[in-house]
Amino acid sequence: MANNPLLVIENLTKYFNTAAGQLHAVDGVSFTLEEGKTLGIVGESGCGKSTTGRCILKLIEPTSGKIIFQGNDITKLSRREMRPLRQKMQMVFQDPFSSLDPRQTVMQLISEPIIEHNLIKGKEAIEARTLELMRTVGLAERYVNVYPHELDGGRRQRIGIARALAMNPKIIVCDEPVSALDVSIQAQILNLLKQLQKDLGLTYIFITHDLSVVKYFSDDIAVMYMGTMVEKAPASVLFKNPLHPYTKALLSAIPLPIVGKDKPKRQVIKGEITAPINLPDACRFMKRCDCPVAGVCDKGNPVLRELEPNHFVACSCLK
C-alpha cells in the first residue's frame, strides 16, 4: 500500500494577484496521502489551508505544482474533464447555512448528485438510495420533504455529508465541517464522520483551525503558516513533541478546559498574522518567533526537512 498512495501533492502553489501585490496563498505544499487515512491541515485564517483544499479538488486552478490522484496527474484537466472524477473526490463545506440551495428539499438535495452522474436509474431506485443515505448519516425519514431552513445546523451538515457520500467518493475534503456548530452537535458530527470512515474506507483531508478536533481525528497533521507547511508529523508525535516554534505556540494557545494544578503554563506569542504579500527571502515566522537567529532565519525561507522519522519541520534553527 505504501507504494501506491491515493493522492500525491507536489509543490502545489497558488498565487493571487491583488492590488497590494502578489498574494502567496499556497506556496510549495507537498504531501502524500494513503487510502483510508486522514490528513489534518491546521492553521489560522489566511494561512492557505482552505485554498489548498480547493486546489486539490480543482475548484480553484493551482498556479503550479502537481496533483496526482490514483496515479493520474489531474493538474491540467479542464472543468469538463474533471466532471467524471468529481464522483471520487468530494467536499464537505464549513457553513451548513449557505452550502445548501434554499429552494431544494432534502430529497432533491441528496438525490441531485445521483441523478446528475446517472449512478442509478429509475425514480424508485433513486428514492430508495436517497433514503438509505439519509439513514447512513442519521437523518430521520420524516425530513425527506422539508427545506433546509427548517432544520438546525447539525442536521444541515448531515445533508451536506449525505450529498458528498451519494457518489461513493474515495476522498472527502472536509473544510471546517464543525466550526459553525455547537459543542454537543460538533461531537455528533465528528463521530459520524469517523464512523463513516470506518464503514466505507474513506480518505479524509480535514481542514480546521481547531487543533483539538484534528488530534481526535487525524493520522497525520500538517501545520500551515502563511502559505507554507511548517511542520508535518503523525498526530500523536506532533502533540507530544512539537518542534517548530509556531506549532508550539499554536498548541500552547488553545484554551484548555482545565482548572487547578494540572493546568499547563501558557505561552502567548506576540504579533499578528499578516497577509503573505511581497515576502522577503526569509523565514515567514521570524517576526513572531521567540528565538530567531540572525544570519540563519533571515537567509531564505526554510524547506521541510525530515528531522525524525516521519516528522518534517521547516525551521533552519533546528538540527
Place this chain on the structure above:
Amino acid sequence: MSQEIWHRLIKNKGAVIGMTFLALLVIAAVVSPFIFDYEKDVINQNLAIKLQAPSAQHWFGTDEYGRDLFARVMYGSRYSIAISVGSVGFGLIVGTILGSIAGFYGGYWDSIIMRGVDIFYSIPNILKAVVIVSMLGTSTFNLIIALAVSCATNYARIVRASVMTIRDLEYVESSYAMGLPTWKIILKHILPNCLSPIIVQTTLLIGTTIIAASSLSFLGIGVPAPAPEWGALLSGGRSYIRIASHICIIPGLAIMFTVLALNLLGDGLRDALDPKLKK
C-alpha cells in the same frame, strides 16, 4: 414553499385588492370581443351622439365621434395588456440572459454587457422608444420591441446584481464540486434564487410600461388609430377636456387603477417572498 408564499400573500390586504382588480381586468380583456362587435361597437362612428355624458345607455358616455367609451375602454384593455405583458416578457428573457452572463462570468463579459446596458439606460425611455419606433415604423409589434428595450436594461441590472451575490455562496461551489456543468448551475441553482427581485420588478415594470405605451400613443407613435389603446383614448380626448371631461378622465382612471393595482401586488409579492419574514 409556494403554498407558504401564497398564504402570506393573501394575508396582505393591498395585494388582494390589486390581484382582484387585475383579475377583473384580464376577464374584461378576454370577454370584450364576445360582448362587443369591434367594427360596429368599437370603431363605428356615430356623430349624432358625440360627446355624451355617462348615462344608463352609455355607461362611460361617448367620445368625440360618438363611439361608446365603455366598449372602447373594455376593448382597450386588450391592447394595454398585450403591449405591457409582451414587452415586459421580451425584456425579461433578454435582460435575464444578459444579466446572468455579466454577473456570473464577470471580467470583460461584465464590462462589455453592462457598459452597453448603461448607455441604453442613460437615454430616457420615451426618447429611446420614439427613436426605435420611428426607425421600425408604427405598429403594435414595433411598439412592443421599443418598450422591451427599456425593460431589458432594467432586468439586466437587477439579475446581474443578484447573480453576483449568489455566485459566491457555498452552495454554488458545492454544485461545482458535485460535477454539475456551468449552464445547469446557472439555470437550476442561481436563477431560481434571484426570483424574488425579478417578480417584484415585473409587477412594477408592467405598470410603467402601460404608462409608457400610453404616452407614446398620446404622442401619436403608439398603436395606430382607430384602435382603442388607453393612451390613444386619453390623447384623443384632450381637445374636449373642457366640454366633455369624462373622455379624458375615464381612460386616465383605467390607467391609474391598473398601475396602482400592480404596485400593490408588487409590494405584497416582495414581502411574501422575503425569506427574512419567514418564521
Place this chain on the structure above:
Amino acid sequence: MELVLDIKDLVVHYETEDADVAAVNGISLAIGKKRTLGLVGETGAGKTTTALSIMNLVPDPPGVIKNGSITLAGNDVLAMNDEQLEAMRGNDVAMIFQDPMTALNPVMTVGEQIAESLELHQNMTPEEALEKAKEMLKLVGIAETRAYDYPHQFSGGMKQRVVIAIALACSPKLLIADEPTTALDVTIQAQVLELMKDLINNRDMAMLLITHSLGVVAEVCDDMAVMYAGRIVEKGTVDDVFNNMRHPYTEGLFNSLPNLKEQGEMLEPIKGLMPDPADLPPGCAFAPRCPYATEACTAAVPELESVDGSATHFVACQAYSRPGFALRRNKDGK
C-alpha cells in the same frame, strides 16, 4: 462581598403572533467586585438575552421582561427611565460583542470612536477625550500614533483591542463580553484573553463573560454558571464546576470536547437537540436528553440547591434526591 450586579428571578419572553418564546426562565446571578463570571451554554440557551436585559436593551417588541429585578451598582435597572438608562449604558456598564469587524464605524478614526463616549459621559472636551483615547490605546497594546487610523487599517485582533478600549474608556463597573474571542484566531485569542484578564485585575471592575467555550472560561473566569434552555442548571466557582461537576448537562458538555480524549476514541456527545424555547418539555428541560433521567424529572422544574452544603456551588438536578446518585464521571474518578 460587594455586589456589582445582582439579578433575581429574571424572566424574559419573546412574544410574537404565533409563539411565546421563553428565552430566560427565572435566573438569578450575582457578580462581586473584581470577579469574572462565565455564562456558558449553547446557541439558544438565553445567554445573550440575559446580557441584553442587564442593559435593558431587550428588543421590545417582541421581547418582554416579565419578572425579576436587576440591580447594577446599587441601582434598579428595570425601574430607570430612558435618560437614566442612557447615562448608565457605556458609563456603568459596557458591552463587547462577538464580531469586531462590524462593531466599529468604518468612517471614523479609532481615536474619535474611543473619545466619543468620553465626551458624552464624562463631559470632556474633544482635546481631553482624544488624549484619554490615546492612553486607552496604549493600555490595550496599540501604539498611540494609530489613534488617527481608520478601522480597516487594523487586523481582527487589533480591532477587538480597540473595541475593548472603547468599552473600558469610561471605567465601567461592569463589562459584559459576548463571545469576545470567538471570531479570532487561536494565537490572537490567547493575546486578547490575556489582555482582558490583566485589565480586569488592575481595575476596580467586574466582568460577565458569555461564551460557549469551556476552555475560555477556565482561562479567564473566577465563577461560572451553566445555562440550559433559559435556566441556570449549575453554578459555582470554576474549581467547583470543572473539578466537581454535578449536573448531567455539564458532564455532557465536557464529554463532547475532543481535546481531552485520546486519539481514536469515539466522543460521547449529548444525544438529541436543544428543545425549542417556544415549546419547552415539562419539568427539567434537559430530561429528554439526559442519560440519568427518570419519570420524576418531568414532574417539576428542579430548583438550584447547594451541593453538599457548599456556599458557592449550586446544582438544579432532581436526581440528587435519590440516595447514592453520582455522575458517571465522578464515580469513575473516585
